[in-house]
Amino acid sequence: MSTYDDLTDLTDAPELSAADAAPADRLPRITVFGTGYLGATHAVAMAQLGFDVTGVDTDLAKVEALAAGKVPFYEPGLPELLEATLATGRLRFTTDAATAVANAEVHFVCVGTPQMKTSHAADLRFVEAATTAVARAMTHDGVIVGKSTVPVGTAARLREIVAREVAPGVAAELVWNPEFLREGKAVDDTLHPDRVVVGGASPAAEALLRTVYAQPIAEGSPFVVTDLPTAELVKVSANAFLATKISFVNAIAQVCEAAGADVTVLADAIGHDVRIGRQFLDAGLGFGGGCLPKDIRALMHRAGELGAHRAVALMQQVDEINMGQRAAVVDHAVEACGGSVLNRRIGVLGAAFKPHTDDVRDSPALNVAAALHLRGAQVTVYDPQAGDTARATFPSLTYATSAEEAVEGTDVVLLLTEWEEFLRADPTQLAERTRTPRLIDARGKLDTDAWRAAGWTTRTLGRAA
Numbered sequence: 001m002s003t004y005d006d007l008t009d010l011t012d013a014p015e016l017s018a019a020d021a022a023p024a025d026r027l028p029r030i031t032v033f034g035t036g037y038l039g040a041t042h043a044v045a046m047a048q049l050g051f052d053v054t055g056v057d058t059d060l061a062k063v064e065a066l067a068a069g070k071v072p073f074y075e076p077g078l079p080e081l082l083e084a085t086l087a088t089g090r091l092r093f094t095t096d097a098a099t100a101v102a103n104a105e106v107h108f109v110c111v112g113t114p115q116m117k118t119s120h121a122a123d124l125r126f127v128e129a130a131t132t133a134v135a136r137a138m139t140h141d142g143v144i145v146g147k148s149t150v151p152v153g154t155a156a157r158l159r160e161i162v163a164r165e166v167a168p169g170v171a172a173e174l175v176w177n178p179e180f181l182r183e184g185k186a187v188d189d190t191l192h193p194d195r196v197v198v199g200g201a202s203p204a205a206e207a208l209l210r211t212v213y214a215q216p217i218a219e220g221s222p223f224v225v226t227d228l229p230t231a232e233l234v235k236v237s238a239n240a241f242l243a244t245k246i247s248f249v250n251a252i253a254q255v256c257e258a259a260g261a262d263v264t265v266l267a268d269a270i271g272h273d274v275r276i277g278r279q280f281l282d283a284g285l286g287f288g289g290g291c292l293p294k295d296i297r298a299l300m301h302r303a304g305e306l307g308a309h310r311a312v313a314l315m316q317q318v319d320e321i322n323m324g325q326r327a328a329v330v331d332h333a334v335e336a337c338g339g340s341v342l343n344r345r346i347g348v349l350g351a352a353f354k355p356h357t358d359d360v361r362d363s364p365a366l367n368v369a370a371a372l373h374l375r376g377a378q379v380t381v382y383d384p385q386a387g388d389t390a391r392a393t394f395p396s397l398t399y400a401t402s403a404e405e406a407v408e409g410t411d412v413v414l415l416l417t418e419w420e421e422f423l424r425a426d427p428t429q430l431a432e433r434t435r436t437p438r439l440i441d442a443r444g445k446l447d448t449d450a451w452r453a454a455g456w457t458t459r460t461l462g463r464a465a
């Protein structure tokens with residue numbers, strides 16, 4: 001039996017009424033639990049849409065920073081919008097869950113669901129704690145809206161918690177409303193979502209969510225109404241599909257390298273087929289970040305619990321191919337250094353898991369840099385935004401403040417995160433700073449003809465050596 005079975009019968013719980021849930025005389029008031037990448041963006045965006053919003057976090061430093069108008073991470077456009085929405089008086093941040101909940105009707109749960117240290121499963125303790133805190137603090141009817149990415153079956157279990165914790169006579173309905181924003185484009189994705197998915201909502205809760213998302217709906221965002229498990233799985237499947245696309249093209253890239261074909265041209269060509277599409281077919285170092293890797297592993301784990309072995313096998317392959325890309329880049333660097341990187345100087349361009357973010361959670365770039373460091377190389381990393389987060393995660397690497405500094409005296413240079421700054425860099429100037437102008441383009445984004453013309457020897461993942 002899985003951990004999600006044996007649900008309590010909730011039929012005796014009070015029902016949310018349309019009048020209580022959506023007051024006619026004003027917009028519903030909102031709390032957002034968890035003010036990380038997702039929650040901070042969501043809170044600010046909801047305030048921008050005109051709602052009264054309180055962001056709640058257990059991390060006092062984060063709350064104080066946000067309340068002072070400082071976004072504790074790099075996300076283009078968010079600082080300006082935070083400042084503007086704080087100035088309206090509609091947005092505030094606190095660690096005081098009880099007061100925040102008592103003053104609102106819609107409670108978004110946006111806390112983390114990281115991978116467990118001991119298994120592939122998602123760690124649901126934060127989601128459970130936040131849901132419990134909301135349910136306990138509810139003094140009047142309202143809706144708890146799960147937004148965190150969770151394994152299918154979690155919401156049903158959280159409903160049990162809500163039923164147990166909420167005060168008698170208070171109608172607390174839990175629905176699921178997964179989020180699809182991308183870091184680096186978080187503001188735009190939140191204000192203009194590709195779709196809004198709501199699972200498990202009663203008519204009253206659905207009406208409330210339609211009010212909350214009225215603007216995106218008016219602008220044409222599809223509003224998908226479904227049950228709880230489908231809503232949870234839509235989210236996980238979307239990320240699993242994106243991950244599968246990337247691992248597919250990386251598997252083909254290996255064939256390209258062996259056969260003398262060019263994976264970028266191939267991706268462009270197959271991408272013209274609208275059934276395939278060009279997006280998420282960039283071969284190279286593979287996917288990282290705080291979501292795709294942990295989400296496919298959590299799916300692997302949950303699918304295993306449910307006996308869905310084909311999904312387990314597929315996700316295992318996607319993960320394995322992805323991690324293989326990191327190993328391949330390390331091997332290329334070793335080969336470029338003549339068989340050993342011991343005491344060799346390696347310049348690494350990029351630490352973030354992708355451009356336009358300072359997020360280094362499960363970053364392939366930082367992972368490769370660390371692996372080379374552990375093999376005895378002298379690794380110097382430069383990232384336009386992620387230097388501080390990278391240093392905090394992996395302090396024993398050397399961090400430079402420019403690409404020029406990072407490539408100084410190097411035996412090989414690795415392009416690991418495709419920031420525009422690197423794509424625009426002058427290969428002639430950089431070549432002069434190296435000991436040997438040798439480049440591995442692990443993102444397939446550089447104009448290697450221009451780099452070769454500037455004296456570099458180059459190697460690109462997905463093309464013949």
Ligand SMILES: NC(=O)C1=CN([C@@H]2O[C@H](COP(=O)(O)OP(=O)(O)OC[C@H]3O[C@@H](n4cnc5c(N)ncnc54)[C@H](O)[C@@H]3O)[C@@H](O)[C@H]2O)C=CC1
Pocket residue numbers: 033034035036037038039056057058059062110111112113126129130133147148149150179180181182183290291
């Ligand atoms: N980062 C992203 O781009 C997206 C993330 N997601 C999902 O959203 C969830 C959150 O992800 P991130 O924002 O990246 O994580 P994060 O780690 O940046 O933020 C999580 C926040 O929750 C806070 N928290 C933990 N327990 C709490 C509690 N009991 N009460 C209040 N706050 C609490 C933490 O202090 C932290 O600030 C995850 O499930 C993730 O998979 C979904 C879509 C996009």
Ligand SMILES: O=C(O)[C@H]1O[C@H](OP(=O)(O)OP(=O)(O)OC[C@H]2O[C@@H](n3ccc(=O)[nH]c3=O)[C@H](O)[C@@H]2O)[C@H](O)[C@@H](O)[C@@H]1O
Pocket residue numbers: 149179180181182183184239242246279280281282283284285286287288289290291292353354
């Ligand atoms: O659940 C989440 O948190 C989010 O996860 C991803 O968003 P994000 O992690 O911000 O980053 P992506 O833009 O998806 O990129 C993920 C990784 O894939 C890599 N990637 C992307 C595209 C590609 O063609 N090739 C490739 O290797 C990127 O370099 C990066 O490391 C999804 O794109 C979002 O829709 C989702 O909401």
